[in-house]
Amino acid sequence: xxxxxxxxxxxxxxxxxxxxxxxxxxxxxxxxxxxxxxxxxxxxxxxxxxxxxxxxxxxxxxxxxxxxxxxxxxxxxxxxxxxxxxxxxxxxxxxxxxxxxxxxxxxxxxxxxxxxxxxxxxxxxxxxxxxxxxxxxxxxxxxxxxxxxxxxxxxxxxxxxxxxxxxxxxxxxxxxxxxxxxxxxxxxxxxxxxxxxxxxxxxxxxxxxxxxxxxxxxxxxxxxxxxxxxxxxxxxxxxxxxxxxxxxxxxxxxxxxxxxxxxxxxxxxxxxxxxxxxxxxxxxxxxxxxxxxxxxxxxxxxxxxxxxxxxxxxxxxxxxxxxxxxxxxxxxxxxxxxxxxxxxxxxxxxxxxxxxxxxxxxxxxxxxxxxxxxxxxxxxxxxxxxxxxxxxxxxxxxxxxxxxxxxxxxxxxxxxxxxxxxxxxxxxxxxxxxxxxxxxxx
Amino acid sequence: xxxxxxxxxxxxxxxxxxxxxxxxxxxxxxxxxxxxxxxxxxxxxxxxxxxxxxxxxxxxxxxxxxxxxxxxxxxxxxxxxxxxxxxxxxxxxxxxxxxxxxxxxxxxxxxxxxxxxxxxxxxxxxxxxxxxxxxxxxxxxxxxxxxxxxxxxxxxxxxxxxxxxxxxxxxxxxxxxxxxxxxxxxxxxxxxxxxxxxxxxxxxxxxxxxxxxxxxxxxxxxxxxxx
Numbered sequence: 001x002x003x004x005x006x007x008x009x010x011x012x013x014x015x016x017x018x019x020x021x022x023x024x025x026x027x028x029x030x031x032x033x034x035x036x037x038x039x040x041x042x043x044x045x046x047x048x049x050x051x052x053x054x055x056x057x058x059x060x061x062x063x064x065x066x067x068x069x070x071x072x073x074x075x076x077x078x079x080x081x082x083x084x085x086x087x088x089x090x091x092x093x094x095x096x097x098x099x100x101x102x103x104x105x106x107x108x109x110x111x112x113x114x115x116x117x118x119x120x121x122x123x124x125x126x127x128x129x130x131x132x133x134x135x136x137x138x139x140x141x142x143x144x145x146x147x148x149x150x151x152x153x154x155x156x157x158x159x160x161x162x163x164x165x166x167x168x169x170x171x172x173x174x175x176x177x178x179x180x181x182x183x184x185x186x187x188x189x190x191x192x193x194x195x196x197x198x199x200x201x202x203x204x205x206x207x208x209x210x211x212x213x214x215x216x217x218x219x220x221x222x223x224x225x226x227x228x229x230x231x232x233x234x235x236x237x238x239x240x241x242x243x244x245x246x247x248x249x250x251x252x253x254x255x256x257x258x259x260x261x262x263x264x265x266x267x268x269x270x271x272x273x274x275x276x277x278x279x280x281x282x283x284x285x286x287x288x289x290x291x292x293x294x295x296x297x298x299x300x301x302x303x304x305x306x307x308x309x310x311x312x313x314x315x316x317x318x319x320x321x322x323x324x325x326x327x328x329x330x331x332x333x334x335x336x337x338x339x340x341x342x343x344x345x346x347x348x349x350x351x352x353x354x355x356x357x358x359x360x361x362x363x364x365x366x367x368x369x370x371x372x373x374x375x376x377x378x379x380x381x382x383x384x385x386x387x388x389x390x391x392x393x394x395x396x397x398x399x400x401x402x403x404x405x406x407x408x409x410x411x412x413x414x415x416x417x418x419x420x421x422x423x424x425x426x427x428x429x430x431x432x433x434x435x436x437x438x439x440x441x442x
Numbered sequence: 443x444x445x446x447x448x449x450x451x452x453x454x455x456x457x458x459x460x461x462x463x464x465x466x467x468x469x470x471x472x473x474x475x476x477x478x479x480x481x482x483x484x485x486x487x488x489x490x491x492x493x494x495x496x497x498x499x500x501x502x503x504x505x506x507x508x509x510x511x512x513x514x515x516x517x518x519x520x521x522x523x524x525x526x527x528x529x530x531x532x533x534x535x536x537x538x539x540x541x542x543x544x545x546x547x548x549x550x551x552x553x554x555x556x557x558x559x560x561x562x563x564x565x566x567x568x569x570x571x572x573x574x575x576x577x578x579x580x581x582x583x584x585x586x587x588x589x590x591x592x593x594x595x596x597x598x599x600x601x602x603x604x605x606x607x608x609x610x611x612x613x614x615x616x617x618x619x620x621x622x623x624x625x626x627x628x629x630x631x632x633x634x635x636x637x638x639x640x641x642x643x644x645x646x647x648x649x650x651x652x653x654x655x656x657x658x659x660x661x662x663x664x665x666x667x668x669x
Binding site: 033145146149150151154175177178189190191192194195196198200204205206211214215217218221222223224225 | 453454457458461481485486488500501502505506508520521524525527539540543544546559562563565566581582584585601603604659660661
């Protein structure tokens with residue numbers, strides 16, 4: 001219940017039919033269409049806040065915070081690629097398209113990631129010169145729609161990410177509404193201006209993991225086996241998906257939990273499909289370990305990562321790196337309070353804005369409006385992203401040193417405990433103060 | 443002419459030799475023997491060369507082709523000439539599903555039949571099929587032209603954008619938002635040119651044109667049953 005109405009007034013809000021629920025029923029009754037929005041799952045989910053680190057004490061030996069090194073670099077794509085991609089920090093920028101985002105936003109992402117020696121990722125719609133120009137390490141997404149896909153850009157990429165799904169909408173395609181299909185976006189995607197651009201939910205020329213293995217071979221042939229090939233899946237049946245991805249020949253697997261963001265999808269999809277990031281990581285790691293491929297096929301995890309603690313917890317659970325999307329946009333200025341009045345004019349508020357598909361973002365990020373886009377200075381925003389990435393890294397290092405680890409990847413599940421039974425069961429670590437891992441024998 | 447026998451050399455060696463031609467072209471005419479249905483033959487080419495594949499090829503033959511003229515003297519598996527950018531690919535036999543998928547440019551000629559999803563999401567290439575095509579062909583076709591001298595299967599042109607479709611024979615069913623359209627002079631001219639480029643002797647006036655009704659271009663709740 002919001003603060004403006006007190007329970008002492010004698011009013012009692014229904015937990016089942018709360019005001020958000022009733023608003024949605026009224027909205028559905030008024031419009032006859034489901035709600036489409038951006039962002040990720042907004043419901044409360046078991047998450048990394050439900051885990052704690054066990055710092056060193058008598059039984060463990062910590063590292064000196066400012067004097068002893070704690071490595072943060074990670075090499076991705078060591079399985080088959082002639083040129084694996086080396087990241088200075090284990091935090092990458094997730095795929096977000098030019099179209100969904102403005103060219104300035106894409107440039108800012110590239111600038112920020114490059115300052116920190118990490119990679120950024122294209123999205124649906126292809127590679128822009130701004131993005132390639134500003135990204136020293138660029139991952140090229142290979143998506144079902146193949147909008148803007150061409151072999152020249154494929155060869156310019158430092159890695160290729162075959163996208164099977166994303167955490168916000170595993171099993172679903174996408175739609176970029178007509179108001180964001182400007183002349184440039186339309187040309188890149190070979191579409192008429194102003195039409196709603198539908199993105200298919202599955203690839204047009206392969207079905208199933210056996211076909212995918214051949215498709216990956218094709219991509220390797222075209223790029224002469226130079227660059228790593230990632231497979232990205234939305235977190236659902238993660239254990240099986242990871243096993244099949246390894247079998248299909250992935251160098252790197254990206255698992256995106258349901259808190260992962262999107263530019264536009266049905267709200268019902270975002271909130272009701274997929275599993276939390278926390279639950280997906282142990283499944284992925286188990287699959288890799290059973291195949292003897294943990295650390296040989298690298299694991300990138302995304303979906304709701306906000307701070308260095310989240311980064312460290314992902315890595316303690318077995319990830320090699322993480323990817324951020326929503327947090328990166330917030331670092332650029334998404335949902336910034338300085339635009340609160342303008343957010344209110346479009347029926348939203350700073351901190352709540354999720355109508356990325358409408359293209360009216362006052363912050364100039366999720367828009368193609370040239371006037372709004374100008375508000376984002378890619379140099380300044382890029383610096384902010386770099387600062388944020390730096391903080392994530394410093395925080396993760398601080399926690400790793402406290403656990404006695406001289407490499408972020410040396411963090412392990414043994415360093416973690418859970419605050420709730422649910423998170424203990426999902427993360428497969430003991431409930432704090434006990435030796436009990438739900439579902440496992442003592 | 444340079445000959446590579448895939449019984450003695452690998453597909454990797456073949457493709458690397460063909461890719462090297464983009465850096466320094468030392469041979470314009472290539473012949474590939476004993477392909478025996480191997481996958482990914484002659485994919486990713488980027489040079490004005492001709493490649494004759496003497497036998498059957500597997501998946502993604504001539505995938506993402508640029509500039510090259512590739513002829514398969516046999517059948518091909520899934521995704522022949524997928525995402526082709528330019529050049530020409532000719533299949534003397536039949537093609538499996540997703541022939542010319544997402545292709546942006548160039549000409550794909552299939553002298554036999556093509557399976558399901560021929561020209562799916564095509565983005566500017568031209569495809570000419572002398573025989574029949576399977577179901578869901580030209581699904582979400584964006585640009586270019588698909589010419590079918592035989593019959594088309596179910597749901598032709600479902601969710602079509604701006605690809606031009608010409609079918610001489612019967613169409614089992616049309617997909618959502620795909621309709622038969624008037625064959626005006628400019629379409630006869632376009633089809634005549636396509637048939638000539640493909641080396642196919644057919645009467646353009648015997649074809650029916652299909653295209654997008656453009657009713658699903660922008661989401662409307664009244665069209666919900668069509669989505």
